[in-house]
Amino acid sequence: NAGVTQTPKFRVLKTGQSMTLLCAQDMNHEYMYWYRQDPGMGLRLIHYSVGEGTTAKGEVPDGYNVSRLKKQNFLLGLESAAPSQTSVYFCASTDTFGGLNSPLHFGNGTRLTVT
C-alpha cells in the first residue's frame, strides 16, 4: 500500500517553462489537496478537490491549475513558472474530512526550484 505518491521528487525549471506535478493515491480517498510549504509560512493550500471531476481554489491559487479526471490522481500544473513558485509542494488526501479518524495523508513532497 503506497499511500500518497508524488512525482517528481525534485525539479528545476527556468522562468516561463511549464510542468505538471502528479499526485496519486491508492486509498480510494475522495478529498485531495495541493499545498506549498515555504520557510516561516507553514503549509498554504493552493487548490483542492472534493471528488472526481471537481476542483476548488484554496488560499494561493494564482499561477496554478489543477485537474482531477480520475479519483486517484490530482494534477497540479504550472503554465509559466516564476521564481516565486520555488517551493516544496505537498499533496494530501483523506477519505472523509476531519480529525483523527480520517487524517490527511501527505505525500513526501516535490521540491521545485525556478531560476
Add this chain to the structure above:
Amino acid sequence: GQQLNQSPQSMFIQEGEDVSMNCTSSSIFNTWLWYKQEPGEGPVLLIALYKAGELTSNGRLTAQFGITRKDSFLNISASIPSDVGIYFCAGEPHGNKLVFGAGTILRVKS
C-alpha cells in the same frame, strides 16, 4: 484569509526537558490538529481536538483545545532525540479545508 500564529518559531532543548508550543487564531475554529513533519517527509497527524476545553494525550504528547476556540497548545514531556522535527498546528474554520500555522522547529540536544 485565516491566519494562525504559532509560537515559538524554534526551540533547542536538552533531552529530557518538557516542551510547550501554542497556536492562536483571530477567529473560531471547529477543530484543532497537531502535525509533525520529519525531514524529507510530509506531515503526519499527532493529535486531533474537536471540542472547546478538550484535553487529549497521545503517549508523551498532550494537547488542549482552548475554551475560546481560538487557541490550542501542544506539550511534549521528557523529550527524546527522535522528537526533532517541525510541529504544525492546523485548524478547520469551516468547510473541507485546513489552515496551518508556520510551524515550530524542535531540536533536541542529547
